[in-house]
Amino acid sequence: MIPQQCFYQLVVLGLLWLFVMLHYAWPSRCMASPHKPAKPIMPPPKRSSDSKPFPGFTRKPPCAACEQAHEHDPQPPGCPPPRKVSTRGRPRQVDTSSHFCPHPHCASRGWVGLGHLRANGHPSGGPWRQLHCTSCDGYFQETHGTPLHGTRVAPEKLVWAVGALAEGLGIRAVARVFEGDPTTVLAWLVEVAEQAAAFSQYFLHDVRVTQVQLDELFALLSAVKTGEVSEAEAITRLSRSPHWVWAAIDPVTKLLLTIDVGDRTLAMAQGVVHQVVQVLAPGCVPLFLTDGFKEYTTALLTHYGQWVQPPRRQSKGPMPKPRWMPLPQLLYAQVLKTVRRRRLVRVRHRVVFGTLEAVQQVLAACGWQINTAFIERVNLSIRQHVAAVGRRVITLCKGEDGVRQQLALYHVYYNFCLPHASLRVPLPQPLPTNGTGSAKTWRPRTPAMAAGLTDRVWTLREVLLFRVPPWPQPAEV
Numbered sequence: 001m002i003p004q005q006c007f008y009q010l011v012v013l014g015l016l017w018l019f020v021m022l023h024y025a026w027p028s029r030c031m032a033s034p035h036k037p038a039k040p041i042m043p044p045p046k047r048s049s050d051s052k053p054f055p056g057f058t059r060k061p062p063c064a065a066c067e068q069a070h071e072h073d074p075q076p077p078g079c080p081p082p083r084k085v086s087t088r089g090r091p092r093q094v095d096t097s098s099h100f101c102p103h104p105h106c107a108s109r110g111w112v113g114l115g116h117l118r119a120n121g122h123p124s125g126g127p128w129r130q131l132h133c134t135s136c137d138g139y140f141q142e143t144h145g146t147p148l149h150g151t152r153v154a155p156e157k158l159v160w161a162v163g164a165l166a167e168g169l170g171i172r173a174v175a176r177v178f179e180g181d182p183t184t185v186l187a188w189l190v191e192v193a194e195q196a197a198a199f200s201q202y203f204l205h206d207v208r209v210t211q212v213q214l215d216e217l218f219a220l221l222s223a224v225k226t227g228e229v230s231e232a233e234a235i236t237r238l239s240r241s242p243h244w245v246w247a248a249i250d251p252v253t254k255l256l257l258t259i260d261v262g263d264r265t266l267a268m269a270q271g272v273v274h275q276v277v278q279v280l281a282p283g284c285v286p287l288f289l290t291d292g293f294k295e296y297t298t299a300l301l302t303h304y305g306q307w308v309q310p311p312r313r314q315s316k317g318p319m320p321k322p323r324w325m326p327l328p329q330l331l332y333a334q335v336l337k338t339v340r341r342r343r344l345v346r347v348r349h350r351v352v353f354g355t356l357e358a359v360q361q362v363l364a365a366c367g368w369q370i371n372t373a374f375i376e377r378v379n380l381s382i383r384q385h386v387a388a389v390g391r392r393v394i395t396l397c398k399g400e401d402g403v404r405q406q407l408a409l410y411h412v413y414y415n416f417c418l419p420h421a422s423l424r425v426p427l428p429q430p431l432p433t434n435g436t437g438s439a440k441t442w443r444p445r446t447p448a449m450a451a452g453l454t455d456r457v458w459t460l461r462e463v464l465l466f467r468v469p470p471w472p473q474p475a476e477v
C-alpha cells in the first residue's frame, strides 16, 4: 500500500537524519550502533532542580531579626493630644508643622503638627531659630536632635563635607579638602549616619512593589590592596569576610529598599529579606530576582512561607508531616551566570518558586525579561559613591561599621537626593530658564518620589536638618 510505503520511506529518512545528527554529536563513537529502532529523540534531561517541585521544609526556618524586631520598634506612648488651632494674633509666618517638642515631661512630646509650637526668631543672632512649646512652655532650637545641633563647625561646611562623602570622596580626602582632621570627619560621618538611618526608617514603610532585585557585592579587602595577603589567600577568606554589601531595589521605581554589609551567609540573606519585608506593605508579595546564591531560597521562605498539609498517599497509615512551603503567590527566579576567565560565557534563568508564565507576566508589564541588570547598575553606583566599597579603601573605614555608616548615608542620598534619569517626567509646559539656555522640559524625580514617599527632591541640608520624630506619626488629614 502506498501510504505504508511512504511511511517506511519516512522512517528510513528519519533514521538517516538521526544518523547524521549522531555523527555530528559523537564524531568518534556513533558509527557502531545507528540501526536501533527509531525512537523519538528526547531533549536532554534538564537539571533536576529545574523541574522538580520544591519539597518544602519540615521546620520553619528561624529568623534572628524577626525574634528581636518587636522589642526595638518605636511605639508611641498613647494617642496624640488634640490639635491646637490658634485664632488670636496675626497668622504665623514660620511653618513649624514638621517639628515636635523634645521635652520629656511634655504631653505633646514627639508629636508632629499639633499646632502647639511657635517660632521665636534667632536668639543672640545665631543661625538657628528658637521654638517655643505652648504645651509645656519649654524652649528648644530648631536643630534639636539633628547632626547640626551644637556643632562648632559652620553648618555649611558640615553639609558640604557630608555631600563630598556621599559623592564618594574618602574620609581622608574630605579632611584634606575641608582642612580638617580625619578623625573629625569620621565623627561627622558617624553622627550623620545615625540621622540617615533614622530618616530612612521613618520614610521607608508600606512600599508597594511588584518586583525586587536582590544582590550582594564584594567590597575589596583592604589587606589585599596593601599586599599583606596573597590573592589566593584572600579568596579562601572571602566567604567569611564581613565585607559583602547587600542591596535590594525595586527595579520599577529604582527605590533602594535596603542596603547592608555583612557575611555571605544564610543569616545575612535572611536579615536582608527581613529588612525588605519591613519596608514593604503588609501582604505585598513581589517577584524576587537574584543571582544564583543558594541561601536566598531559604531566606525568602523564612518570610514568605506557610504550613501545608500534604495529602495522604495511601488510604491507611499516619498523616504525613506538614511541610513549610512557599506562599502560592510567591514568585522567585534566579539569573545564573557562568564566568570563565573573567568573561561571561553563559546566562541561564531558573524559576524557583511559581511558574515561568507567572514570572513573565509580572515582567511583561514593564516589557522586561528575567534579569538582574538594575541591581547590578546600582552596585556600580555604590562603588562610585561609597569610598569604602570602591577602589579607594580608607584605613579609617576598614571596619564593618565604617562601611555601614557610609552605606546609611548613601541610602538616603540615593533615594531622596539624587534624581534618576530614567524616572524624570515631562512637564506639562516647558519652563523658560534664565539666560540663553533651552527651556526646561523635564521634571527630575528621585526614586523616593517615584515610589510616592515624598513629593520633592531633597537637598542634603534638608535631610540633615529634618527632625525625625521618635515614633510613626498619624497620616496627615
Ligand SMILES: [Zn+2]
Residues within 6 Å of the ligand: 101, 102, 103, 106, 107, 108, 109, 133, 134, 135, 136, 137, 138
Ligand atoms: Zn512641650
